Amino acid sequence: MAPIDYNERIPNNVSLTENRRLLRALEDWQPKFLEWWHDMGPEGFQSRDVYLRTAVSVDAKGWAQFGYVKMPEYRWGIFLAEPETDRRINFGDHQGQPAWQDVPGEYRGTLRRLIVTQGDTEPASVEQQRHLGRTCPSLYDLRNLFQVNVEEGRHLWAMVYLLDAHFGRDGREESEALLQRRSGDHDKPRILGAFNEKTPDWLSFFMFCFFTDRDGKYQLASLAESGFDPLSRTCRFMLTEEAHHMFVGESGVGRIVQRACELMREHTTDDVRKHGGIDLPTMQKYINFHCSVSLDLFGSEVSTNAANFYTAGLKGRFEETKKADDHRLKDGVYPVIGLDGEKIVTRQEAALVSLNERLRDDYVADCQRGVNRWNEIIKSHGVDFTLTLPHRAFRRAIGAFAEVRVSPDGRIISQAEWDARHRDWLPTEEDEAYVGSLMKPVTERGKMAGWIAPPARGVNSQAEDFEYVRLS
Ligand code: BYC
Numbered sequence: 001m002a003p004i005d006y007n008e009r010i011p012n013n014v015s016l017t018e019n020r021r022l023l024r025a026l027e028d029w030q031p032k033f034l035e036w037w038h039d040m041g042p043e044g045f046q047s048r049d050v051y052l053r054t055a056v057s058v059d060a061k062g063w064a065q066f067g068y069v070k071m072p073e074y075r076w077g078i079f080l081a082e083p084e085t086d087r088r089i090n091f092g093d094h095q096g097q098p099a100w101q102d103v104p105g106e107y108r109g110t111l112r113r114l115i116v117t118q119g120d121t122e123p124a125s126v127e128q129q130r131h132l133g134r135t136c137p138s139l140y141d142l143r144n145l146f147q148v149n150v151e152e153g154r155h156l157w158a159m160v161y162l163l164d165a166h167f168g169r170d171g172r173e174e175s176e177a178l179l180q181r182r183s184g185d186h187d188k189p190r191i192l193g194a195f196n197e198k199t200p201d202w203l204s205f206f207m208f209c210f211f212t213d214r215d216g217k218y219q220l221a222s223l224a225e226s227g228f229d230p231l232s233r234t235c236r237f238m239l240t241e242e243a244h245h246m247f248v249g250e251s252g253v254g255r256i257v258q259r260a261c262e263l264m265r266e267h268t269t270d271d272v273r274k275h276g277g278i279d280l281p282t283m284q285k286y287i288n289f290h291c292s293v294s295l296d297l298f299g300s301e302v303s304t305n306a307a308n309f310y311t312a313g314l315k316g317r318f319e320e321t322k323k324a325d326d327h328r329l330k331d332g333v334y335p336v337i338g339l340d341g342e343k344i345v346t347r348q349e350a351a352l353v354s355l356n357e358r359l360r361d362d363y364v365a366d367c368q369r370g371v372n373r374w375n376e377i378i379k380s381h382g383v384d385f386t387l388t389l390p391h392r393a394f395r396r397a398i399g400a401f402a403e404v405r406v407s408p409d410g411r412i413i414s415q416a417e418w419d420a421r422h423r424d425w426l427p428t429e430e431d432e433a434y435v436g437s438l439m440k441p442v443t444e445r446g447k448m449a450g451w452i453a454p455p456a457r458g459v460n461s462q463a464e465d466f467e468y469v470r471l472s
Pocket of ligand 1: 122192194213217219299300301302303304306
């Protein structure tokens with residue numbers, strides 16, 4: 001395995017210099033990426049030194065190094081996890097055959113579509129978050145935002161590498177198109193719903209990192225099982241970066257919950273807005289919104305697309321190789337919720353077409369573990385309040401529940417009840433205006449906005465007043 005060569009214009013561990021055609025394609029794309037980064041990347045901080053981690057090797061020990069970098073000079077590059085000797089395709093019709101090093105012709109279109117869909121989310125999230133730097137609650141959070149942003153940029157590089165290396169001219173065209181679509185743009189939107197929503201404030205950002213990046217974890221883990229080995233190796237390395245994004249989300253929301261509880265105790269009131277905090281009922285509304293948007297990212301409950309991806313050996317289940325079954329799923333069944341007239345029911349569906357729902361199950365269980373940890377914080381302050389995940393049929397736009405109104409506790413309701421109640425369940429304009437009113441930048445070393453508690457520890461064990469971003 002080649003080490004990462006940082007003397008190259010494009011750092012990589014895939015011996016890029018030995019493939020002149022690919023090198024030229026990527027060197028042609030690089031300035032376009034930088035132009036996009038300048039236009040659509042973090043606004044206002046491009047010339048600042050930011051304390052960032054950069055990948056130096058892909059093995060488990062010490063893949064990251066920390067240092068000050070100006071974001072446009074970040075060493076974006078191409079890093080694949082170590083190859084597994086004699087890796088086989090572990091599921092579907094090609095089970096047992098050697099993993100593909102090149103794209104199998106019959107799956108070219110499908111594989112390209114999967115890679116493009118994955119790739120499209122990465123620049124989209126950077127676009128969604130580009131204004132947040134101006135209202136950061138602390139230098140620590142500002143640095144974390146930028147770390148997430150540069151790594152999403154690198155994830156885009158990862159998908160562009162696959163497109164350019166394996167899909168010829170079509171791949172190069174797709175790589176360009178990834179820089180042309182824009183989050184929320186009416187004429188050229190990003191592909192998936194959640195990536196066209198706004199991330200207007202830091203509460204939304206932390207929720208996004210918790211819920212939407214977690215979809216990333218589960219989708220990447222499924223693609224890491226792929227029989228197309230370059231995709232598998234790329235996703236395996238991306239997963240190590242994704243873990244930090246979810247940490248930013250979970251700890252960010254946890255710190256806001258903690259601050260709310262502190263204010264409740266200090267002032268013996270539930271109305272922490274009076275004291276500059278974000279109250280727990282508002283947090284619940286944001287959870288309802290971000291969870292439901294992210295649940296849509298798993299696609300329809302019953303999906304022939306998902307069945308085809310699996311049968312072809314392109315996209316597996318979460319932890320496919322740890323499961324003890326035939327890995328073909330031709331005969332099995334799986335419980336899937338759906339609609340029966342006015343009722344939500346569970347049916348046994350063929351396992352193959354239920355793969356989106358199965359992945360959603362894994363995802364929901366993981367989200368619930370995070371919510372439990374937030375509830376532990378609440379409990380430790382002696383506060384009587386429980387945050388919950390909304391029912392998975394709540395406010396869905398994709399799949400069996402797209403056409404019905406469902407309450408957060410899972411009752412099918414009338415349009416009239418929805419109209420009367422939805423303001424109790426989802427952030428209202430007033431809630432958003434209140435949260436927005438708290439978004440005042442705090443950029444003094446070691447200082448923290450009043451609506452969020454300080455982190456338990458600094459990045460890379462740095463002191464509380466560490467200058468994570470040099471603003472002067
Ligand atoms: N919005 O059978 P269906 C991340 C489309 S996040 C709009 O229901 P399928 C990250 C679907 O494309 C991870 N359209 O679903 C996080 C299809 O359209 P076509 C991103 C949607 O195909 C934070 C049609 O509806 N990675 O990394 O089984 C920051 C019927 O499809 C949506 C991936 O998603 C939606 N929500 O599964 C940064 C992995 N849902 O093809 C990054 C790659 C469905 O008929 N993608 N549709 O025109 C996939 O595996 C699949 O495309 C999906 C959908 C799971 C998304």
